[in-house]
Amino acid sequence: MNPNNYLILAGILFTIGAFGVVVRRNAIIVFMSVEMMLNAANLAFATAARTTGTLDGQVAAFFVMVVAAAEVVVGLAIIVTIFRTRRSASIDEANLLKY
C-alpha cells in the first residue's frame, strides 16, 4: 500500500489535534488533542520506518509512547488538582501565572 496514505492520515490527525488544542477550553479535551498529535507523530515515525526498512522510526515511536505515558500521569494530576481547587476544568480560567 502506498505509504503516502499513512502520512496523509498522520497529517490529518495532527491537524485535528492541533485544532483541538487551540480552540477547546476544557482541559481534558485539550489533553486528548495533545495525545492525538503525539499519536499522529508516532504514525509518521512508524511509516517512515517501514518505508526505509530500518528500526530507527519504531524506536522513536516507542520513546514517544513512554514520554506520553509519563506526561499523562503528571498532566492528569495537575488537571485534577486544579479542578479540586477551582471547581472548573477550563484552561482559560487557570490564567494566574502571567505578567
Add this chain to the structure above:
Amino acid sequence: MTAALIGLPLFGATVLLLGGRRTNAWGHYFAVAMSASSFFVGVATFMSMLGRSAEDRTIETHLFDWIAVGSFQVPFGLQIDQLSIAFVLLITGVGTLIHIYSIGYMAHDENRRKFFAYLNLFVAAMLLLVLANNYFLLYVGWEGVGLASYLLISFWQHKPSAAVAGKKAFVVNRVGDVGLSLAVMLMFVTFGTVTFSGVSAAAGNGDATSLKLIGFALLLAACGKSAQFPLQSWLLDAMEGPTPVSALIHAATMVTAGVYLIVRAHAIFDLSETARTAVVVIGAITLLLGAFIGTAKDDIKKGLAGSTMSQIGYMILAAGLGPVGYVFAIFHLLTHGMFKAGLFLGAGSVMHGVNDDVNMRHYGALRGAMKITYVTFGLGFLAIIGIPPFAGFWSKDEIIKVAFEQNTLVGLCTLVGAGVTAFYMTRMMTMTFFGEARWEKDVHPHESPSTMTIPMIILAVGSAFGGLLLLFVGDIEAWLEPVTGFATSTEAGGMAWLMPTTLLVIAAGVAYAWNTYGRRPVPVVAPAEVSLLTRAARNDAYGDAINEAIFMRPGLHLTRALVWFDTKGIDGFIGGFAALIGGLSARGRKLQNGYARSYALTMLGGAALIAFVLYLVRL
C-alpha cells in the same frame, strides 16, 4: 642614641594619643618631659661631638634596611653631623620652651592633652626630617611635619576659619611635596642612590639638565614648606592655630625646613648656576613681599607671619648664593628661630592679657601692664631689625654683605628689606606697647603666668646674645664647614661702607614708623581711605585672589565640565540604553498573558513558519 632623639617625643605622642582621657591629668607634664629629655640627649650628643676632631664628628646609625628592591636600596638610617645637631638643638630647645609655655597658654583648653600629643608628634617628625641620612626618609619626616602642622593649625576646628586654614596649608603643601617626590625620583634615576652621601659623591657625574631639574624640584619643595613665593599664601592663614604652634612650627622650625633641604642638597646647587639663580630670585621676591605684607597688617600674628616669610626669604636667598651663603643661611635660621619664637610667644602673652584680641589697634600703652612681655618682646624686636649687638644683626648683616659681593641688585633687595623690616617691627612695637591705651571695654591687661614668661625670658636672652655666642664662641663658620663647605669672601675687609649704610637704612625705617605711629594717635578703626599699595598689602598682595583666578576657578570649571560630561554624556548613554531595554521589556512582557491556548497558538504558528521556511529552502 640618635634613635632616642626621635623615639622619646614619638613615645610621648603615642602614650597621649592612645591613653586618651586617662592621661588628661599629667599628659602635659609628660609631653614636656619627653621633649626635654630629647633635648638633653641632643646636648649630650653635641658634647660628645665637641670632643672629637672635625672629620669624624658625623655619626651614622643604620637601623634596618627599609626598602630593598633590586638596585633601589633605601636604608632606614640616621645621621648626625654638624648641620643636623644645630637643628636638633634648635628644635628640641625651642620646642621644649614652647611646650612649657603651652602649659600656661592652653591651661583652659579642654583638649590640652591632644594639643601636647600633636606637639610631641611634630617634634618627632621634625627630628626625623633633620636626622634622616637619605632623601627618602627625609620625605617621611617632611610629610610628618606637614601632618602635625595641619592638625595644629585646625586645632580649634570648631571655628570654620581654622578648619579652612588647616586645609589650605595642607593643600598648598602638597604642591611643594610633588616637587620633593620628583626630586627624589630624579636623583635615583640620575645617580642611582638617594642617600645624602651617595648623591653628594655622585653629583659631579650628573648631566647639567638633570642637575638643573633636581634643583628646581627641590626649590619647589622648599617653596611649599617654607612659604616662599609663589606658594606663600598658606602661612598667613596658618596663624589661625594656637600661638605656641605659630611660634614653634610656623616661625622657628618647620617653615625653615626648605632652607635645610637646600643646604643639605648643596652638592646639587653648587653645580647648577641656573638653579642657584632661581633660588636667589625666589628668596629676594619673598623677602620683599613678606615685608611688604607685614607693613599693613593690624593682626599682630599676621604681621609676624609676614615677617617670617620675609626672614625665610633672606635665608633662601643666602642659600642660593652658593658656598659663601650656606653658613649664613643656617646662622640666620638659628638666630631667627630664637628671636621669632620669642616674638610670637610675646604676641601670645599680649593676646592672653587682652582677652585673645589680635587687633593691634586695640592695644597701646601695654608696657606698663605687661613689663616682662614688654622687655622680652623689645629684645626680640631689637634682634630682628638688626641692631648690634643683638642676634639678628650678626646674621642679617652677613647675608647683606654676601649678597652685595655677589650682585648689587640682590644686595639692594636685602638692604631695602632690612629697612622695611625695621619699619613694620617698629610699627608693631609702637602700636602694642607705646602710645595711648585703646583697649576695648572689660579689658584689663595683666602679666601672664610664670610658665609663659620664663620661656619668653630664656628666648629673649637667646635673641640678645645668641648671635654673639654662635659667631664668636661657637664659631659657626668653622663648625659647619665640613658639611657645607665655606668659601671666604673674596675681598675680606672690603665693604667697610656697608655696615654703616645698613644701620642708617634701619634707623630710617624705625624713624619713619615712629613718626607715623608713635607721635600721632593711632585710629582704633583701620582707615578705609588708603592708597592702592596699602590695600594690596592688607590683602596679602592679592595672593589668594591670584590663586583663585588662576588655579581655583579654572579648576572648578574643569571639574564642573567633567561632572556635566559624566552625568549627561556617559551616564546619559548608559542610562538611556538601560531605559530602552527596560521599556521594550515592559511592553514585551504583556505577551505573557496567562492563556495557555494563546501560547499554544504561538508555538504552532512558529512551528508552521519554520516548517514553511524549511520547505522553501529545500526547493
